[in-house]
Amino acid sequence: MNRVVVIGAGQAGSSLVAGLRKEGFDGEITLVGAEQALPYQRPPLSKGYLLGEMDLDRLYLRPDRFYEEQNIALKLGRQVTGIDPVARTITFEEETLAYDQLALTTGSHPRRLPDTMGGGLAGVHVLRNLADVDGLMPYVSRGAKALIVGGGYIGLEAAAVCAKCGVEVTLLEAADRILQRVAAPQTSDYFRALHKNHGVDLREGVGLERLAGAEGKVTAAVLSDKSELCIDFVIVGIGVDPTTQLAEMANLEIDNGVRTDAFGRTSDAAIWAAGDCASFPFNGERIRLESVPNAIEHAETVAKNMLGADREYVAKPWFWSDQYDVKLQIAGLNNGYDQVVSRRGEGLTTSFWYYRKEHLIAVEAMNDPRAYMVGKRLIDGGKNADPVLVEDLNTDLKQLLKM
Template identity: 70%
Template sequence: MSHIVVIGAGQAGSSLVAKLRKDGFDGDITLIGAETALPYQRPPLSKAYLLGDLALERLFLRPESFYTDHNITLRLGCRVTAIDPAAKTVSIGDEVIAYDQLALTTGSDPRHLPAAIGGDLSGVFVVRSLADVDAMAPHVVAGKRALIVGGGYIGLEAAAVCAKRGVKVTLVEMAERILQRVAAPETSDYFRALHGDHGVDILEGVGLQRLHGAAGKVSRAELSNGSVLDVDFVVVGAGITPGTQLAEMAGLTLENGIKTDAQGRTSDPAIWSAGDCASFPYKGGRIRLESVPNAIDQAEVVAQNMMGAVKDYVATPWFWSDQYDVKLQIAGLNTGYDSVVTRAGEGHTTSFWYYRGDQLVAVDAMNDPRAYMVGKRLIDMGKTADKAVVADPAADLKPLLKA
């Protein structure tokens, strides 16, 4: 009987094994995860879960009974130490498990501060796993002083939660502006003002020089502008890197992640990959998407292809971020944009529409689900949107879908 082994028990891994069973795969399935918790959703960790608004059980993607009922062997708290593609085996320490097909859904790893600048001090946290957030939560209380390192979405979300809990927050971003890598200046301006309204001190063009501690615990931060801050804890939101260590050890081809073809197959025909760790062909180039929708959709296509389908994965990128009372929804990828059209709304409602020439390529919508949905459908259909209509807040967007 055929045996499929999946390494990585996050959103992609859980989605892949569920799709295999849903589509009728009747062989053996083993899902291996390094964490001890059931496969869970990560986005709420730095938001509702950290705030105490979401119980642990509601994080789980599926109850434990799902895996039992669907005859999926769940190996949690197990770290794969080696893959032997020639023998078609994976090793967990001294234990060797044979596979017929293997899927790597190994996700991504947060960037840590180097020990040389104090990254190994107690009270310095990243936001990636359940254990990370559980360790940080007791520190996020009113009156504490926090330094957030990094002005991307993870850093800004952490800043929002800390501010809502009454923590005095300073955020430093080495680049000229927050969100510089992923968004237009208009979106940066919007979120800078939003955080300022909530008392967060954002320092742009300023980096962290080093952290200092007392009795092994962080107590001060020395910044590149020469200032020194007293801090009670530090949150590092300096981005993530694809989890490629096992793939590299197995000799698979890497290219900004684990390189796959359009169907999710790696350089070894018996090994597949999906999720944050996988790069794949997209519109004549190659991308890697760090998002829940991509993890689910790509994993489900890979599951179908592992069962014999010959189906290309066609990504329709979309993302979201929750900060304070603002829900940001992003459709498309703004790579190569040369102009931005603003559609103003009331209060915190607005949207920014990215164009390459006259072609709509992405939309950032803040508390504006209608603009987001219209923009997403236009982008998915390969259509554009008249800039004058978009810029007119009184204009109805729906007719754009019929143009």
């Protein structure tokens, strides 16, 4: 193997090419990205960067000189138009690039409102990349009126940043409660109270019927309960989908993302996938994880396997969210939970412990790093925690690790 091409210059792509060099690969490496910018962190975009607390240079995962020193060719601002798995080439508009092994780290993309609902009006935004946030910045000013569509973590984080900037925020969640798809009612209650205490007009069980505008710019929203809002801008946070178009054109198997085996290999032996775009085996099922830790760890494992390591990727899911002065840390996956135990400390310090058939599967910790740390170590080690002890504030959580 002499030529590796990686499509997707985000967290996973940058980690994968760095991993190849770290493991001793001395052949050609080309990293291809649709954006002009160097690979950068995405989470701070809608937080520190939007708030003006983080400069662009601090977003970059690695400086330009790293790629030069590691002899990694960057093709940025380039859109791949196709993959030929037989010829083992990728094509741009006017160029063809050959590979011996190819890795897809194409990530995911935000769902948008259709034009029939006013999604094409100026002032309607999503939050995914640098251009999205740069385009939003002029709208975020004290006294402006914002509509956030979607009460998942994307929408809630956007609402928190806007509220901190003095924007009047209305957040819509069409489901019965915020975070309904990803968390227990206890978590919904916690964050509902948090946002209302910061002045957010949070409306659950209410969807968006359509947006209205004047001279091509959004000015109003008609809601499913027939009420109307005057607004200056909209942030759409209704989820993301894996970016699989190139994989589909190459006739790779798709299953909630680019389907891979436990090693990161796709249905084509010369093509691999890692990060948000890839689905992989996990505890007897198939999952796809949208998180920075997964992007890094998955990509580093795939880099090793491209060089013959044959190491299965064993995911250890963990996530975080920052809203106002609350840091939420999540360990594990709560799929199929049937019991939630609450451990409430002082002020905003709280943790929720998820069980399935009396076995601990996930922990959500708000401003409680100890609960998160203990929960993560228990879950990663396949250990359990007695719900009675967890709920008792007299229990030293670290003692659970010794049981």
